[in-house]
Amino acid sequence: MDRSGLTPDSHGAEPSPSRSAAGETRRPPLPSEQLLQGRRLVEIVHNGEIYRLQSTRLGKLILTK
DSSP: OOTTSEEOOTTSOOOEEEEOTTSOEEOOOOOHHHHHTTOSEEEEEETTEEEEEEEOTTSOEEEEO
8 A cells, every 4th residue: 555545456557545434435545736726715614613724835734713
């Protein structure tokens, strides 16, 4: 298993999702560009609360409530 949580098959094809310790299927990580879609700030609703994911000028990410 590699750092992405994916296990390559024996033929070198695309890796398949692996299972976490809780038995849930782990998906490949999402690129931050996919979440931000060219913006520097996105708001995310989680359990009824709004969080802000912000990209800094130095390329860091900040998640605030």
